[in-house]
Amino acid sequence: MLRTTTIKPSGSRAQAAQISAHSSVETAATWRDYLEMTKPKVVLLMLVTALVGMALASPGWIDPVVLIAGLTGIGLMAGAAAAVNHLLDRRIDTIMARTHNRPVATGRVTPLQGGVFAFVIGTLGFVMLYGLINPLTAWLTFASLVGYALIYTGFLKRATPQNIVIGGLAGAMPPLLGWTSVTGDFHGNGLLLVIIIFTWTPPHFWALAVHRKAEYAKADIPMLPVTHGEEYTKTSILLYSLLLVIACMLPVLVGMSGALYLFGSTVLSLWFVVKAWQLKFAPKSKSAINLFLFSIWQLLALFVLLLVDHYLPFNPQIGASLW
Ligand code: HEM
Numbered sequence: 001m002l003r004t005t006t007i008k009p010s011g012s013r014a015q016a017a018q019i020s021a022h023s024s025v026e027t028a029a030t031w032r033d034y035l036e037m038t039k040p041k042v043v044l045l046m047l048v049t050a051l052v053g054m055a056l057a058s059p060g061w062i063d064p065v066v067l068i069a070g071l072t073g074i075g076l077m078a079g080a081a082a083a084v085n086h087l088l089d090r091r092i093d094t095i096m097a098r099t100h101n102r103p104v105a106t107g108r109v110t111p112l113q114g115g116v117f118a119f120v121i122g123t124l125g126f127v128m129l130y131g132l133i134n135p136l137t138a139w140l141t142f143a144s145l146v147g148y149a150l151i152y153t154g155f156l157k158r159a160t161p162q163n164i165v166i167g168g169l170a171g172a173m174p175p176l177l178g179w180t181s182v183t184g185d186f187h188g189n190g191l192l193l194v195i196i197i198f199t200w201t202p203p204h205f206w207a208l209a210v211h212r213k214a215e216y217a218k219a220d221i222p223m224l225p226v227t228h229g230e231e232y233t234k235t236s237i238l239l240y241s242l243l244l245v246i247a248c249m250l251p252v253l254v255g256m257s258g259a260l261y262l263f264g265s266t267v268l269s270l271w272f273v274v275k276a277w278q279l280k281f282a283p284k285s286k287s288a289i290n291l292f293l294f295s296i297w298q299l300l301a302l303f304v305l306l307l308v309d310h311y312l313p314f315n316p317q318i319g320a321s322l323w
């Protein structure tokens with residue numbers, strides 16, 4: 001489908017005049033537009049957490065079929081959920097500077113094209129999980145898709161400043177999806193990994209929301225800094241960062257992870273607390289966006305630590321198995 005896009009004049013004065021006289025060119029939606037709709041970097045980090053769930057659920061190495069089919073299925077369904085988010089948010093995405101150039105918001109991808117794309121990759125992911133992994137994982141991933149794409153995006157985001165606390169559960173699910181891919185059953189240890197991401201999500205997002213408060217207000221989205229102010233949000237970020245310290249210790253307390261993880265995760269979560277403290281009590285102009293960016297690397301590092309700790313041959317266990 002051909003669409004028009006505005007281009008910036010460049011080159012000689014004559015060229016610039018020519019271009020400004022015809023200030024639009026026909027461009028087609030490219031594969032990059034469809035890739036962007038899947039929020040690839042977010043999904044990639046989710047897949048790292050799913051991989052860790054798989055590893056911690058496996059006594060030895062992860063079964064290669066589970067690894068490949070499981071991660072592909074979860075990735076396709078998470079990408080489909082992200083694509084539906086682009087569809088449902090296309091109006092507000094045009095209002096915010098951060099999102100105004102998105103494929104559906106600009107019209108490069110039509111809602112019908114986007115809908116077909118989301119349906120195809122989502123169905124492919126579901127069939128793959130149902131057929132090659134197990135029905136429990138397929139249905140849990142489907143529930144996460146509905147939780148993010150429909151409940152969070154379609155309703156909570158516009159309804160309450162607690163939107164991301166509740167909606168965050170969907171994004172926190174991948175380690176459990178990884179776990180059930182291996183075992184076909186629920187396990188408390190898999191849920192502990194979900195609790196870590198669930199506790200991490202509010203400070204992750206609210207740091208960005210503090211930085212982008214004016215845009216959310218302009219788009220009339222009731223994010224916490226808009227409804228309750230920046231100070232209240234910064235206090236909430238600090239309190240959640242303290243909760244995160246406790247959540248990060250749970251894998252050690254139940255005997256799932258050992259000394260290496262305990263040491264590394266304590267450094268990482270205290271680092272988060274220090275940055276949240278600075279945001280609240282000694283803020284600089286970039287403190288909020290820096291905390292948001294830090295949160296992404298901190299979660300990645302936490303899950304890499306869980307993985308390394310799991311495969312380390314001589315790693316003293318501190319806690320005792322609860323289950
Ligand atoms: C409902 C829960 C969540 C909300 C509301 C949220 C919000 C956001 C937003 C608005 C951005 C975009 C920032 C930008 O474009 O500048 C973002 C980026 C990101 N988020 Fe989250 N997030 C959530 C959960 C998660 C989870 C569970 C993960 C991973 C496990 C994650 C990983 C990331 C990553 C890696 C980025 C950077 C993406 C990029 O640079 O393109 N987020 N998040």
Ligand SMILES: CC(C)=CCC/C(C)=C/CC/C(C)=C/COP(=O)(O)OP(=O)(O)O
Nearest residue numbers: 042077078081082085141144145148170171
């Ligand atoms: C199946 C499964 C695991 C589903 C999870 C899907 C998923 C990709 C969740 C992403 C979380 C996220 C980036 C929320 C931001 O949405 P937003 O609308 O607040 O941010 P935006 O303004 O950048 O779109």
